[in-house]
Amino acid sequence: MAAKPVLEIAPEKVAHVIIKAREFGAKVGAWDASPEDGDADEDPSAILEDFSNDPTAAEIAGFVDALNDDEQAHLVALAWVGRGTYEAEEFDEAVETARNEQNNATASYLLGLPLLADYLEEGLEKLGYSANDIESDVL
Template sequence: MAELPFSDAEIEQLVVRFNAVMAKEQTDIPDLGGNATDDEVAATLQETAGDLSRDELTEEIENMNDEQQDALVALFWIGRGDSGPEEWEATKKLARQQHEGPVSVYLLGQPEVGEFLAEGLDKMLKFGVD
């Protein structure tokens, strides 16, 4: 039986945080030219120097041990459809073999990372995990 090195709740929390970070834009629009109350909404969707959410998420992922990082990438790949839950151990091993650079950079570079992690977790739960 497959075993995840973290709880379902931890993955679900990561998904929420990934989605929050990925929803933000990296560009800054200096003059929105609209109503001041509308400007606040656009500003919340832009990353700012004081916004720690991306840095905190990066730090959390990079502080995970190798097994957890490999499992996170494997969940992402399973959610994306690159492999199935029955290939869990092989997918984790492949994640370790192909590991180049920070895992956080790889995952944050994937536009639908939150959705694929959630889908991967769902597939693993249906398959049966400890």
């Protein structure tokens, strides 16, 4: 078996993004006009509404934006491997492509991937990391 590629992002950071992306992915279209109309005290299911000022999206974006360029490139490459754009053996190529295409919108790009959490988890697994173990360490 080939050696695991070296990640320049801590697997625990990836797990944090996975956990937050799952929270964000559970959101549904807003059924009220504004967050104020969807008062969770009156309607607990209102916390699942997806508003443009969603704090979960802002938290993910802030976290990703705080990562250095190498960490961001590795996070994007993991998503690509998980999505099947690259094979695990092509991880270095995926990282190089992510670096070459990197811009200031990495968080927006990642948040635009509808299955981000699944892609990152699958990417970790394909590279030989146990996503479940890493996630349980974070939780």
